[in-house]
Amino acid sequence: MASTGPINVIAVSGSLRRDSFNTATLRACQSLAPDDMTIELFDPERLAEFPLFSEDRSAQGLPEPVAELCDKIMAADGVLIxxxxxxxxxxxxTKTMIDWVSRSPDKPFNQKPIAITGASxxxxxxPWGQYAVRTCFIPLEGLVLNRPExxxxxxxxKFDESGKLTDNATAEELGAFLGAFAGWIRTVGGQAR
Ligand SMILES: Cc1cc2nc3c(=O)[nH]c(=O)nc-3n(C[C@H](O)[C@H](O)[C@H](O)COP(=O)(O)O)c2cc1C
Incomplete structure (x- = not known):
């Protein structure tokens, strides 16, 4: 069911590096998003607190930083990775994040609109990295935006020393990608919303 109103997206970077181009890409997305879309970046320092995944550990419950991200995904209209x-x-x-979130009884990724990009x-x-991420959302039944990639x-x-995106063509591509993601959320995101 199509929805109206503001769109809230939670973004996760698969790099913990201080000067990460992937985190910088997500920061660029925050300013390139359509007017009706807000993108919150999940704090990479919080992500760094996720333990390596173990089923023994997950049997004891979700670690606090994992539960925090799960709550944010549940509350969001979409996830940007x-x-x-x-x-x-x-x-x-990225894999640790997906594995941990998948263990939440709430199934945060199930029927959730998801958009995947990446910088290298x-x-x-x-591309292989992005396709590997896409594959995870087949069993998890995430609703991944197909195109544009x-x-x-x-x-x-593509970035200056402060991490600001300086390449106009990339900015245009990301803007079109986020516009398509907003349309995708409005088209398929009825259940999540
Ligand atoms: C262990 C390792 C493996 C990498 N493998 C690839 C690769 O297969 N393809 C690629 O395009 N870049 C590869 N890179 C380069 C990364 O794209 C580059 O380090 C990038 O800046 C990482 O993202 P970040 O800036 O967000 O930390 C690799 C880097 C590392 C550290």
Missing amino acids: ANPEYHHSMSSV TGPMGG VFVKSSKT
Whole structure:
């Protein structure tokens, strides 16, 4: 069911690096989003407190930082993930985040609109990393936006020293991506909203 009203998105960066291009991409998204969309960046320092995943550990309940992210995802209209490609796959940070959130009895990703992007210093921008993330949302039944895809390639050339996006073409791509995500949320996000 299509919905109206403001859209709230929670964004998660798959990199804990202080000067991360993926976190910088999400910060750029905050200002490139449509007027009716607000993007909250989940604090990377909080994400750094997620333990490595173990079923023994999850049997004891969700660690507090995990529960915090789960609550934010449950309350959000959509989830935006920026994933760095590591060895043609996703980063361990992204995977740890997905594995932990998947253990919540609330199933925060189920039927949740999700958009995936990513920045990489390589010339292709990390497509294998993004596709690895997409695959996780098949069993989790997340509603992943198919297109447009944005691969922030050669990322060292796209941001200034402060982490500000300086490449106009990338800004346009991200703007179109976020506009499509808003449309996707309004189209499929009825249950989550
Ligand atoms: C362990 C490791 C593996 C990497 N593998 C890839 C890769 O397969 N493809 C790619 O394009 N970049 C690869 N990179 C480069 C990352 O894209 C680059 O470090 C990027 O800046 C990481 O994202 P961040 O800036 O958000 O931390 C790799 C980097 C590391 C540390």
